[in-house]
Amino acid sequence: MLSILDLRARISAGSLTPAGAIDLCREAIAARDPGIGAFVALDPDPAIPQEGPLSGIAVGIKDIIDTATLPTQLGSTIYEGWRPRADAAVVARLKERGAVALAKTTTTAFASSDPTETRNPHDPGHTPGGSSAGSAAAVGAGMLPLALGTQTAGSVIRPASYCGCAAIKPSFRLIPTVGVKTFSWALDTVGLFAAGVGDLAFALAAITGRDGIDIGAAAGPRIAVVRQDFAEAPEPAAEAALARARTAAERAGARLTDLTLPQELAEAWERHRFIQDFEGRQALGWEYRHHRDALPPLVRGVLDGGDAIAPAAYDDARRHAHRARRVLKDLFGEVDAILTFSAPGPAPETLASTGDPRFNRLWTLMGVPCVNVPVPGDGLPVGVQVIGRFGGDGQALAVARSIEGALRG
């Protein structure tokens, strides 16, 4: 994979120019993308800033995120050829920091579940996951050092796990969603894909202007291993990855305990979809009213379902989520991080499904930072998920980095 930290070191040392770093990406895309299909648009001649912490870093932007210089088509024929006026806030910020918006990456329609044509870079018969399919595949295949995704259920962490790259879904609204097509305003979260956890920390610090994110300490952290027993059990490969990550964390000096989550969290998890689908039906009200027949079947079904959710069920789900956030906050008084599954297993052998977000939904609803750490192994990639307290993105990244280091060492 292309590492941000590596590219930046070479640029700082003078052995690579920002334009040269962008060319590396173009060459990788030319070589690898024909078998993957991660992109819907490439900028043939982008401005390449010479300054800034992210100069020379080419970014892939999920195609539900507005760009003024490239079309934004939301994975849907309804938006064919659509050109927003402005860049989304996160895109504007990336450019301010020197990055290049080189490409738009494939997304399922409106970031829901209808698969794209993108293939898993590790095996073309398998899904790359979704909804941030192209972003995960582009980074996992070594075509880009950084990509933006969004997560409403499990659309960042799951595809990262499937494609073998690192990713973070930061604390809710740490990265603004302004200019990002809304599905659920209470859940949608912009996330990052990169080669390693250090790359994520560097990029997130640069985007947010919060230097502390990149210097979080994790000496002897208390880590709770959580199985999320309320969800159907995972496959053996996910179990094995969690066991390996646990051993690695212990080797890195962490104190590990097993934790069964309080009932309030299971109750919130069960209600995630009421919030997602009720809000989705409203957020996509124009599309549902005027272009329902042009919606692909899975998202159409979700919106039909959302149409049938009563406000009282939505309010009840929000109350449960609010209660669960308080319980989780107290829990983070006793542990520094949670370690759990990123996905039920490796990428399923199908292009007809984007996989199952059951181990991701709760954490999106809680708004807490989640990091996918790839776990080296023999078969298709599988990752584990390191979760921190709300606002503790730096610490979550530090714990994830120590586990990543111990897994590699």
Added chain:
Amino acid sequence: MLSILDLRARISAGSLTPAGAIDLCREAIAARDPGIGAFVALDPDPAIPQEGPLSGIAVGIKDIIDTATLPTQLGSTIYEGWRPRADAAVVARLKERGAVALAKTTTTAFASSDPTETRNPHDPGHTPGGSSAGSAAAVGAGMLPLALGTQTAGSVIRPASYCGCAAIKPSFRLIPTVGVKTFSWALDTVGLFAAGVGDLAFALAAITGRDGIDIGAAAGPRIAVVRQDFAEAPEPAAEAALARARTAAERAGARLTDLTLPQELAEAWERHRFIQDFEGRQALGWEYRHHRDALPPLVRGVLDGGDAIAPAAYDDARRHAHRARRVLKDLFGEVDAILTFSAPGPAPETLASTGDPRFNRLWTLMGVPCVNVPVPGDGLPVGVQVIGRFGGDGQALAVARSIEGALRG
């Protein structure tokens, strides 16, 4: 003014058609708008639904809210001629319920503070307030029965007070902001202007599908009169309006007490601008980076200020707001509503300022429902503000309605 309930009664009785009700608005606009300037676009031939609780109701839509059928120019030359692809969620919902998106109304640039050319319908030498200038003026002048605004500091309640119409800033995100240009994602709230409180309750229930909003009971409510002493004292006209509203509420059977707000609320009030301006700088990142010179001076100054706010100051403000929301929630265990100033006085005699939101900022930050009730009097309009607990929009409207009735009776 044109009343939604009155128009709907005439349509139900068969004495007016939906198209006839729209024509009444067109005639009023032709007669009155030349001296006011509330509109930036009118639809000459809109679809007019025959069914739905809002059929025959023409709506004015603040021009930071996306419409697929009319330009959306955000009060800024940067968006001259801009046409969004989709309707904002609230516009789609209004149309589903039978309403007609007849007009776009003037807004200060990006809903900040640079005045529009709109004049107060009660005296053309006075501001209509802002940022929802055109929406407040259109309803206050009797040109439309319903209009949409947004409030980030005081942009719904204040112009309603100045223009003499009823308005509600509902609980945070009760109406989705999807498709509304963001200034501050933690604050921006879509609100409604209408002739009377009953009209607001009917429209809000129709838009949200929450029938309970229109049947809130308010028998003998406990009302706390709050002066917001942390803000500079209001003018005598605002004091007089509050006193009259208090007397009216007592006459209507309410139990009134005086309340000095806990210190936590004053501390949150002081920090509102850190959240607004820090987020504004990010939300308008593209405009600030590429079109700074095209921004009018007040919003440019706000964004310059936002650029200098450190993440730590923003985080501190959010913590204070979070704490204040809990204090306020407890306070609403003891009272049913708060009664306070809507604005420091009548509309200032100037077109160079939109007035002062100092009595509105706290309540936007708290996310609680606020209703402006016009107080009949001799001079220019002045209103009072009725505030309810989060999610208690129906009760806030019921209390406001009882005060409105007692003031008229």
